[in-house]
Amino acid sequence: MSLDAVDITAGYSGTSDVIVRESFSIPAGSLVGLAGPSGSGKSTLARVLALLLEPRAGVVSIDGREVKGVGLAVSSEIRRQVAMLFQSPRAATDPRMTLRAIIEQPAAIVRRRIVVEELAERVGLTVDLLDRRPHQVSDGQLQRACVARALAQEPQYLICDEATAMLDAATTASIMRLVQSEARDAGMGVLMISHDAELLAAIGAVAGQRP
Numbered sequence: 523m524s525l526d527a528v529d530i531t532a533g534y535s536g537t538s539d540v541i542v543r544e545s546f547s548i549p550a551g552s553l554v555g556l557a558g559p560s561g562s563g564k565s566t567l568a569r570v571l572a573l574l575l576e577p578r579a580g581v582v583s584i585d586g587r588e589v590k591g592v593g594l595a596v597s598s599e600i601r602r603q604v605a606m607l608f609q610s611p612r613a614a615t616d617p618r619m620t621l622r623a624i625i626e627q628p629a630a631i632v633r634r635r636i637v638v639e640e641l642a643e644r645v646g647l648t649v650d651l652l653d654r655r656p657h658q659v660s661d662g663q664l665q666r667a668c669v670a671r672a673l674a675q676e677p678q679y680l681i682c683d684e685a686t687a688m689l690d691a692a693t694t695a696s697i698m699r700l701v702q703s704e705a706r707d708a709g710m711g712v713l714m715i716s717h718d719a720e721l722l723a724a725i726g727a728v729a730g731q732r733p
């Protein structure tokens with residue numbers, strides 16, 4: 523069981539190829555790290571793996587099944603299997619929504635009942651914060667809500683793109699512990715992208731293979 527990108531070439535409209543014939547694999551239940559210089563295409567590869575950016579060539583498959591298309595072109599049942607955490611929780615959330623609504627969003631899409639309070643507790647958010655909007659909480663609290671939103675989706679794979687870069691050391695450590703335990707206990711495959719190779723080593727991430 524794994525999330526695989528094979529022979530991927532990708533770029534953006536109006537740009538030449540940003541990554542060329544790259545392959546990458548995230549095995550279920552393991553924590554894979556990806557470090558590398560700025561601008562080398564890590565986020566681009568992450569977006570391809572998260573089914574958000576359509577590659578110009580190559581194949582993405584989940585547990586051996588090829589996924590065609592990206593975004594809303596992919597069925598919600600398949601999209602649900604891969605969640606992504608971004609560097610900036612503010613850019614990744616709707617400022618008009620409460621944290622409760624943000625956390626509930628993916629579960630509502632796949633019509634799954636979730637108990638928001640339970641998820642909040644799991645990620646270390648106190649229940650009184652659930653009725654606040656993003657501008658009324660800290661970056662760390664908002665990122666915890668984003669982690670809860672990702673977990674509400676019950677994904678098989680989680681892609682974290684510099685997800686702790688804006689947070690303090692204590693919040694970073696607690697989010698890392700949470701993601702580690704999800705990988706271990708729920709068998710989730712996790713890709714952790716960070717410019718901080720020491721952080722990746724500290725959480726025991728296996729170095730991802732990039733040709």
Ligand SMILES: Nc1ncnc2c1ncn2[C@@H]1O[C@H](COP(=O)(O)OP(=O)(O)OP(=O)(O)O)[C@@H](O)[C@H]1O
Pocket residue numbers: 534535537540558559560561562563564565566567717
């Ligand atoms: N939306 C976009 N439109 C056009 N070009 C983009 C876009 N996003 C990224 N790029 C370009 O693609 C290249 C790779 O960027 P990418 O963000 O994937 O690298 P990265 O390794 O994640 O960098 P960093 O560590 O700085 O986040 C860069 O040259 C960047 O300018």
